[in-house]
Amino acid sequence: MRLRTKPKxxxxxxxxxxxxxxxxxxxxxxxxxxxxxxxxxxVELGTGKGQFIxxxxxxxxxxxxxxxxxxxxxxxxxxxxxxxxxxxxIRLLPFNIENINxxxxxxxxxxxxxxxxxxxxxxxxxxxxxxSKRFLEKYKDFLKDNSQxxxxxxxxxxxxxxxxxxxxxxxxxxxxxxxLVKEKDFENIPTEYEEKFMEKGVKINRLKSLYISGK
Numbered sequence: 001m002r003l004r005t006k007p008k009x010x011x012x013x014x015x016x017x018x019x020x021x022x023x024x025x026x027x028x029x030x031x032x033x034x035x036x037x038x039x040x041x042x043v044e045l046g047t048g049k050g051q052f053i054x055x056x057x058x059x060x061x062x063x064x065x066x067x068x069x070x071x072x073x074x075x076x077x078x079x080x081x082x083x084x085x086x087x088x089x090i091r092l093l094p095f096n097i098e099n100i101n102x103x104x105x106x107x108x109x110x111x112x113x114x115x116x117x118x119x120x121x122x123x124x125x126x127x128x129x130x131x132s133k134r135f136l137e138k139y140k141d142f143l144k145d146n147s148q149x150x151x152x153x154x155x156x157x158x159x160x161x162x163x164x165x166x167x168x169x170x171x172x173x174x175x176x177x178x179x180l181v182k183e184k185d186f187e188n189i190p191t192e193y194e195e196k197f198m199e200k201g202v203k204i205n206r207l208k209s210l211y212i213s214g215k
Contacts, residue, residue, distance in 0.1 A: 009076035013094065019082060020075070024093045029105035035064045039089075040110035043068065045097050045130060046117055050078025052191040057090045059189070068093045068100070097130065104142035111148045112139060115191050119158035131162035136169040145213045152180070152206045154197050159205040171209040180204040 013020040021027065027034050031041055040063050044053050047067030057065045067090065069075050075092050082090050095103060117130045127134050131151060139149065149171060153159050156178075167173055177183055181198050194204060 006073050006076055009072045012076060013072060013079060013092075016079060016083070019079060019090065020092045020094065022094060024095055024103045028103055029108070031064075031104070031108050037064070039064050041066060041108060042111040042113065043104075043109050044113040044115065045100075046115060047078055047092065048074050048115075049192050050075075050081045050092075052113070052115055052189055053078065053090055054081050054085060054087060055189045057087050058085065061089055063089065065090045066093060067091070068095050068097055068103075070094065070096045097135075101138050101141050106142060107144045109142050109147060110144055111150065112143065114149065114151045116153055116193050119153065119155040121155075121157070129158070129161070131158075131165050133165055133169050136165060136171070140170065140211065140213070143211045145211070147211050149209045149211065150206070151209075152191075152194065152204060154194075154202050154204055156203075156205060159207070163207060166207070166209050170213075171211050173207055173209045175206075175208040177206045178203060180206045 014022075032038060035041070042056070042063055043066045045068055047053055047069045050067065053065050053067045057063070067075070067078060069078075069092075072094055075094055078092060093103065114130050118128070120126065120128045126132055129135070149166070151159075151162055153162070163173065163176065177185075180188060181204060190198065197204060
């Protein structure tokens with residue numbers, strides 16, 4: 001679905017450089033100095049409208065959160081929520097995830113959230129999947145030892161593919177759910193899309209995995 005152009009999006013984002021970082025590559029290997037609080041850093045790939053990262057940051061004020069999305073229009077909506085709630089522990093990066101290794105250096109990230117990514121179902125697009133071996137190797141460059149990757153998706157074929165890729169790429173899967181709603185996990189924080197899926201009775205798949213360096 002094509003997003004409507006929002007004339008104020010870029011202007012508002014530029015006016016909030018304390019939240020929106022347009023040159024995050026300048027922080028590579030320096031995120032600990034940037035945050036200056038020695039707290040864990042959690043990253044969400046494809047932040048969208050920001051409901052997940054906002055509620056997560058509110059629930060965990062002692063963790064630094066970074067949301068990445070290439071679309072200014074959706075990050076603008078996330079930014080508006082952050083400003084209204086006056087949440088201090090979130091940063092937004094208007095950046096293409098393809099180039100994520102330009103942003104984070106070795107041992108900088110404690111947890112990676114991948115929420116409802118594009119499944120890219122055609123075989124010729126496999127390399128674009130955020131859980132393909134190609135991307136998983138990128139993540140290894142900046143994830144700390146024993147850090148987590150948490151994936152949620154409503155697409156079962158993509159989920160099965162992701163389980164196999166993650167298991168064979170140096171990660172240890174610690175939890176799998178094929179119906180997150182049925183499990184009634186009260187610690188789960190839903191995204192906007194996830195809430196819509198749940199209302200329609202769509203099953204949500206989730207996996208949690210640990211990155212163990214040297215495996």
